[in-house]
Amino acid sequence: MKTSFIAFWRRNLALANLGIVTNLEYRFNFIIDAFIQPILTVGIEVLLWLAIFKTAPEGKIGGFSREAYLAYAVWAPFLGRITISWMYESMMAEEVASGTINTILSRPVSFFEYYLSQMLGYKLITTIFSLMVPVVASIYFDLPIQLSRLPLALLLIMYYLILVHMMSFLVSTLGFYITRVRSFTILKNLTLLLLSGELVPIDLMPKFLAKLFLLLPFSSGVYVPLAYISGRREIDLMISGYTTITWSIFILGGLCILCWQRGVRQYTGTGA
C-alpha cells in the first residue's frame, strides 16, 4: 500500500465518490432517505411539542420557550440521522460474518479506511441535500437558529462521525469472535438515541443525568451542536465537545486496533 499523503488522499477521495455514486444510483431511494423521511419525522415531532406547550405553565419548559423547543424538534431528527450508522455498520458486520472481507483484505486499502471514506461521502451528500429541510423550516417559522454558527457545528458532527465509525468498526470486529453481531448494532444505536439527546433534550433530564450525558462524547452528536446553533449554550460547550470526542477517539482507537489484530489472527478465510 502506498503511504504518501497524495496516495492516501486519492484513494480515499475515490472511496468517498463510490459512497456518493452508490447512494445516488437509485434516486427514488435517495429522495425518500434525504427528504421525505426527515420531513415526516420533523412534522410529527413539531406537532408533539406544540401539544406539550398548549398546557405548559408560563409558556416555558425547563427555562426555554416554545420556539426554542420547536427549533430542537426541527433540528434534532436531522442531526440524529446524520450521526447514526446503520447501513455501513451492517455492511461491515456482514463482510466479517460471511467471509467476504477476504476481498478487502487482499486490496491495497484497509478495511477501516474503505468504509470510513464511503460513509463520509454518503453522509456528506445526504447532509447537503437534507440540510434544506431544517434550514427552510427555521426561516419559515422564524425559529431561534443562528445560521452563522452552523459551519462550526457541522464540523463537530463530521469529527463525531469518525468516532461513530470507530464504534461501527469495533462492533463489526466482534464478528470475528461471535459471528452474529446484529443485536449489538441495534442496542448501540438505540442507546445513542438517548445519550445523544435526540430523543429528549438533555436540559430536560434530571440534573445528575444531564451532567453525566454531557461528560460523555455522544452528546456531541446531537445536543451539543444543536444547543450551540440554537443559542442555548455558547462556544465553551463546543470546545468541550471537541475535547471529549478527541479523547474518546484515542481510547476507542486503541480498543479497535486490539480487537482487529486479535480478530484477524484468529480469523480463517473460507474463500468467500
Add this chain to the structure above:
Amino acid sequence: MITKYLSLYRAFFKASFAADIEYRLNFIFLIIAEFVWYSTQLILFEVLFRHTNIIGEWNISQMRVFIFLVLFIDSIYMILWDLNFTAFTDNVRKGTLDLLLMKPINSMFMLSSQRISISHIPCFFVTAVGVVWALGQIPDFNWFKLLWLIFLVPAGLSVIFCGRFALNCSAILFTRADFLQYLWYSLFRLGLRPDAIYAGFLRFVLIFVVPFAMIASIPARILLEPTQYWMIGWSMLLPFVLFTLLKKYWRYCLRQYSSASS
C-alpha cells in the same frame, strides 16, 4: 384447512426458534435491545411529564396506558410479521419470491409468516403486564372495558399488517425498494404518538384514511373515556376494509411481477 395452517405455523415456529437460539449471545442482546427500544418510548413521556401535566388531552396515567398499549400491539406485530416484511424486498430483488409463490398455500400467508421473532416474546409479556399496571393507576377503571380489546387489538394489528404488506407489494413495481422500509418507519411514528396532538383534518385522515390512530390511540380512548360507539364500530369494520383492499392491490402487483429467474 385451519389445521393445515396451524401445523405449518408450528413448523415455522420451531425453525425460527432453532435459528434464533443458534447464536445465543446475539439472541440475548436482541432481547435487551428490544427492551431498550421500548424503554426509550416510555422515558420520552416520563421526562416530558416532569415539566407539564397534560399532553394532548391526557395526563401521565392515561399516557402510560396509551404507551403500553402501543408497545403491546407493536410487540405482537414484531413477533409475527416484522422479520418477514423486512426480507420481502430482498425476496423480490433476488427472485426467491418465485419459489414462495409456487408453494401450494396462500402466498400472503407464506410471505408474511415464515419467520417468527422469538426475541420479542419477553417484550410481549412485559408490555401486557404494563397495560394492566397502567390501567390499575386509573381511578375507578371499569375492567370489563378490557373486553373491547378483543376487537381493538386485531383492528390495530390489521392497520400495521396491511400497511406494511401494501408498501412491500410496491417493491414489485420498483427495482430497489429499500426506501419503502424507511418510509414505513417514518409513517409508523404517526401511530407512536397520541392522536390528540393531531388536529382537524389531519386527525380525520389518521382515523379514517391512513388509520394509524387506530393502532393504539383510539383503543386507548375507548378504554379511558366514555364509550363512543362509532369508534368501536369502525374498529370492527376496519380489518375487513383493509384486507379487501390489500388483496386487490396484491393481485394487481402480482400481475406486474416479472420473475428475476432465481
